[in-house]
Amino acid sequence: MGLLQEGINEVIATTWSNAAPMGIILRDGAYRMVLFRGSHTAMNVERWGWVVANIVHDPVLFVKTAFDDLPQSAFVEEEVEGFLVHRLPEVEAWIAFDAAIEHSARESMTAILSPMKEMTLSPVIHPVNRGYNSVIEAAVHGTRYLWNRDPEIRKLIDHHRSIIRRCGGPKELEALEMLDGYLAKAGASSS
Numbered sequence: 607m608g609l610l611q612e613g614i615n616e617v618i619a620t621t622w623s624n625a626a627p628m629g630i631i632l633r634d635g636a637y638r639m640v641l642f643r644g645s646h647t648a649m650n651v652e653r654w655g656w657v658v659a660n661i662v663h664d665p666v667l668f669v670k671t672a673f674d675d676l677p678q679s680a681f682v683e684e685e686v687e688g689f690l691v692h693r694l695p696e697v698e699a700w701i702a703f704d705a706a707i708e709h710s711a712r713e714s715m716t717a718i719l720s721p722m723k724e725m726t727l728s729p730v731i732h733p734v735n736r737g738y739n740s741v742i743e744a745a746v747h748g749t750r751y752l753w754n755r756d757p758e759i760r761k762l763i764d765h766h767r768s769i770i771r772r773c774g775g776p777k778e779l780e781a782l783e784m785l786d787g788y789l790a791k792a793g794a795s796s797s
């Protein structure tokens with residue numbers, strides 16, 4: 607096993623019938639997640655003790671799963687160590703982790719993750735694109751902005767919007783439009 611890299615790996619985490627972007631932290635050989643309370647992912651990881659990291663490079667999917675739910679048909683069942691888990695279908699690779707809550711606080715908890723099974727399906731080469739990177743940044747800031755409406759975060763989203771418009775391709779522009787749609791729907795339009 608060893609698809610993830612030292613540092614924080616941004617993946618789409620699946621739990622049962624749920625998908626959301628999450629960071630998997632790899633430091634000194636140990637895998638962890640910090641889960642903010644209130645998300646379905648936090649609730650499911652605490653309850654069921656597993657999570658699947660889907661390695662995918664799709665800006666639209668990152669935005670969609672950060673702000674919305676996927677239909678039941680979007681999940682593929684896999685049997686891992688005798689129980690069923692859900693992963694996403696069109697991913698480059700996936701890793702199923704056993705997850706145990708290591709530290710629990712009022713707003714967040716930390717889970718320590720142990721890889722159970724790792725599969726590489728269809729790896730793709732991704733030239734670095736600042737527009738793509740900015741979609742990920744804008745989506746992270748967007749989820750935080752919906753929590754706290756901090757005007758400084760709104761400025762960061764605006765900064766990344768201009769990079770996406772300058773450097774992104776059609777997928778990044780579609781992701782930006784979707785992000786702006788979710789922010790507007792939440793009464794938090796920032797364009």
Ligand SMILES: Cc1cc2nc3c(=O)[nH]c(=O)nc-3n(C[C@H](O)[C@H](O)[C@H](O)COP(=O)(O)O)c2cc1C
Pocket residue numbers: 616624625626627628629630639640641642643644645646647648668671672673674742745746749
């Ligand atoms: C790139 C990215 C990384 C994120 N990483 C985390 C994380 O590590 N922990 C967390 O609790 N939320 C993280 N979030 C926010 C969640 O994805 C967001 O709160 C989402 O709505 C949770 O969905 P759920 O309720 O379906 O679990 C991240 C968002 C993005 C866009």
